[in-house]
Amino acid sequence: MINTRMKRALGRKGFVAAVAAGALFANAAGAQEKIVANGEVVRIQEYPGAILHISQWVAADKGFCEDHGIRCEMVQIPSGPVGLQALAAGSLEVTFASTEVTMQAASRGNDVQLIVGHSPDNIYTLSVHKDVPLPNKDKGYPAVMQDLKGLNVGVTARGSGTELQARGLFIGADMNPDDVTYIGVGSPGTAYPSFLARQIDAAMMFEPFATICRLQETCVDMVDLVGGEGPAEISALNGAFETYAARRDYIEENPVVVDAFIQAMTEATAWVNDSANFEELVEVVQGRFKLGDDIEDADNVLRELVRTNAPLYGVTIDRDAVKAFSDYLIQNELITDPVDPATFVYAKAPQP
Template sequence: MVVGAATSNPAILIEGNHSSFPNASKPWPQFMLDLKGKKVGVPARGSLMEFILAWMLTKSGMKTDDVTIVAVGGPDTAYGALVSKQVDALMMFDPTGSMCAVLNTCKVVWRAATDPQPAEMYAHNSGGNGIVLTQEFIDRNPHVVDAIISVFKEADAFINNPANFEEVVQITRKYFRLEVPRGDEIIRYSIKLAIDSKNYVARLDRKALQAQLDFMLETKMVDKLPPLSSFVFANAP
C-alpha cells in the first residue's frame, strides 16, 4: 500500500422507516438492541460489513442468531431491499446512507466515520482503502510510485479545499451517476459527507491500520498478523 485513497471506515447502520427502532437515538450500545428479531441486510455473506455487524452484536451483549442476516448486494440493491421492506435494517456503506438522508426514506443510526463509539470501530478511520502495488512493480518502477504518491497528495489538497467543492462535484458527475430520483443531490450530499469526515486523504495512519489488523485477528478473519512494514510502503505519506 503506497498511498491513501478512501481512508474512512465506511460502515453505516441504517434503519427502515417501516420498522420500530425505539433506541435509535440512544448511544452505543443501546441502539443495537433494536435489531433483535429483525432482518439485517449486508452486501454479501462473509463480507466485511457482516463481520462488523457480528462484532457489534457480540459487543452489545447479543448473538448473531438474534438477527437474520440477508445478502442484498451493493448500495443500490440494498436500498431497494430496505424500502421495499424485504429487510428491516442494513449494515452497508454510502451512497445508501446519503439516499436515505436526501429522500427521507430511511435513517442512518450509526456511522463509523463520525461516531466515536464503539471506539474500536472509530479507530479504523484514516487507515482504509489505499492504492496497492505489487513489490515487483515497486522495485521496477520507483519513479512511477513517486509520481502516484505525488498526484494523490495533490488530489488530497484539491478535494479538501472548500473553495474547490463545486468543481469536485462536477468532476464526480462526469464519472459517476445515480439513476434514481434526485440522484445529483444524493451525489452532492455524499461527497460533502465524505470530505467532512476526512475520507479522501493521501495519508495512511499507521495506528488505524494496526487497529484494522487487530480487528481482523479478533474476528478470526486471519490467524496471524503480518507486520505493518510488510505491506505499507516505507515512503507512504
C-alpha cells in the first residue's frame, strides 16, 4: 500500500507509476493461466435454423478456439435429447441444451457434467398463431393458458427443453399439461413452416422464431419467458438456463482440452457482449446464419436479432439455479432423486 509519506517522496509522476505498476502486478497475480491444448477437435452441437450459437461461432471464427489450441467444429443436431444421444455415442465432444434436459439424461445414466454456460436466463417464448381465439389474452398468465386447451403445441422434440417449459406453464396455471398435444417440429427453421401450415397452433421456441412471426404478423406472444413472464418456479431457474455439457469420462481424460474450451468460450462471450464489436459480430453471424428469402428487409432484421441477443450470453453457471432445476424436476415427477450441483457441474465451470 502506498501511504501519504511515500506519495510525497515519489512525487506525482512517481506515485502514478507506482500505482499503475501495483495494479499491473495485482492483475497478473490474479489472472488465470492461459490454457493451450494440442490441436484437438471439439465437436459442438448446433441447432439448424437457430441464431442461438453466436458465442460458439465467434469462438471458432474469430480465433479464440485456435488461440487455445483447439479446433471447434459445429455439428447440426436439431434438439437437446438427440444431441445428448450423440454425446453418449461419442459423435460429439460438447452438447448444448437447457439444463433440465441434460439433468434428466444424467438421471437416466448418461454420465455428463455441465462445463460452461451459454445463456444464464430463459430464452423461450410461447407464440400462438394469430387466428387462434384468445379470449383470456388480456388477463395474461396464467389465465391465458386456458385458451390453448385441446390445441397442438410445437416443440423442438418430445422430451426437449421446449416441451418441459411448456408443460411447466400449464402446471403453473393449475392445468393438466396433457390438455394439449405436443408435436416435435425441430428448430425454428422447420418449426415456422409447420406453424404457417397450421400443423401446430402454438410454438414454444427460441429465436429467430418469435421475431420472424411478429414481423410477419402471423403470431402473438402468449407468454414471454425471456421477459420474465410465467410462474415463479420457472423464473427460479434463471442463472443456469442453457448450458454446454460433456461426458464425465471425456472431461477426466481430456482436462486440458475442456479447460481450453472453457477459456475460449469465456473470451468469445466477452467479445460478443462488447457492443464495440457489433459490426464484426454481424459479419460473423452473416457467415453462419441466413434468414429466409420471404423475410422482408432481412439484413436489418438480422442486425436487430444480433443486437438484442448479444447481451443475453453468459458463461457462468449458478449452482443455486442448478439446485432449483433439480427441485423443479422432482416436483414435477420428471426425476426421482435430487441432483447435487457439486457433482453435476464441473468443478472448474465458471461461477457468477
